[in-house]
Amino acid sequence: RLVGGSSGCSGGLELKLLGEWSPVNDYRWNLKIASDGVRLLNGSSRCSGRLQVKPNPSDQTWSSVCEADLDLQDAQVVCRELGCGAPSVLQGALYGDVQTPRWSPEFQCGGHESALLDCRSSGSARSSCSPGKAAGLTCSGDEVRLVGGASRCAGRLELKVLGEQRPVRKDGFSLKTAALVCEHLNCGSAVSLQPTYVSYQSIWRIHSQCVQSGSDLWNCVSPWSSSRTLKLTCSGQQGADRQTGRPGGR
Structure with a gap:
């Protein structure tokens, strides 16, 4: 759990072990452990790459997102969630392409959300995504x-x-x-x-x-x-x- 933050998605990290909650030391803590739900793959840094989401935290399956299902407001949320500044380039197949699996619904972010999976999504499912149209995103963060x-x-x-x-x-x-x-x-x-x-x-x-x-x-x-x-x-x-x-x- 995260405690003492402004929302349920921020705060001091605690783990429950043998029935007791204890804070987690930051020694050897890294971004691979901390990140969950959204990532950019195959870019030059963690702030660029092909967008993938993990819809179910209990399932380790990552899904790519179709370019047509992601707009600038959605990209703003992704870059903010990753601590990478603002979006600078949003274009399909910039960082390779895949056929499956795909995230089906279209994201409908307002741009103010702290995480992409907090955004509303359309109820309609896209059965396929055209080749070369997997969403690629580059954020402006000077890392x-x-x-x-x-x-x-x-x-x-x-x-x-x-x-x-x-x-x-x-x-x-x-x-x-x-x-x-x-x-x-x-x-x-x-x-x-x-x-x-x-x-x-x-x-x-x-x-x-x-x-x-x-x-x-x-x-x-x-x-x-x-x-x-x-x-x-x-x-x-x-x-x-x-x-x-x-x-x-x-």
């Missing part, structure tokens, strides 16, 4: 950035997760994980990792073993507290920046 460096491809690594922008813990961060970050930013390969320090605060920790096991980067993030953060330098884009004279220019 990865390097700040304070000579270009956008160097600096302190920060992640925006569920609407919170925080630096990343240096300890345990591997070059393989750094390579994924540089690739995500279109900045080539990782050149160096260096410690940098901030006042002791809440930061993000990326579990490198989780990344190396093949999991998506965003499923390997958990909250942490430290003053030791990470400065990352990538190979790409720096030469172009010097030639154009524009910081982070392309």
Whole structure:
């Protein structure tokens, strides 16, 4: 259960074990555990991809959504639910296509709902969805950035997760994980990792073993507290920046 929040969908997480309710520690907690009901699949980050819904929490079956059954107000709810800002692109088959299973009813969101499955849906069921019409969605959330460096491809690594922008813990961060970050930013390969320090605060920790096991980067993030953060330098884009004279220019 979630307690102490503004609704039944927010608050402190508690689990009931042997008849007693106890709060859950945030250690090793990550987005893969927390997310439920809606996801974006096959995108460059958890804020882009083919939209899928899990209508029944007790059933682990995910269904794709037809492009015709999703409008801008529906997309606003999805991006908000995932903590990914506002929708920027809504188009079928941007992130691959599938034949089955499909979510049948059409969503009818007002745009103010906190979760897509809280929205009303039409009673009519769509028997099929045309090839190439599985809804693909990209939200505007700027989730990865390097700040304070000579270009956008160097600096302190920060992640925006569920609407919170925080630096990343240096300890345990591997070059393989750094390579994924540089690739995500279109900045080539990782050149160096260096410690940098901030006042002791809440930061993000990326579990490198989780990344190396093949999991998506965003499923390997958990909250942490430290003053030791990470400065990352990538190979790409720096030469172009010097030639154009524009910081982070392309």
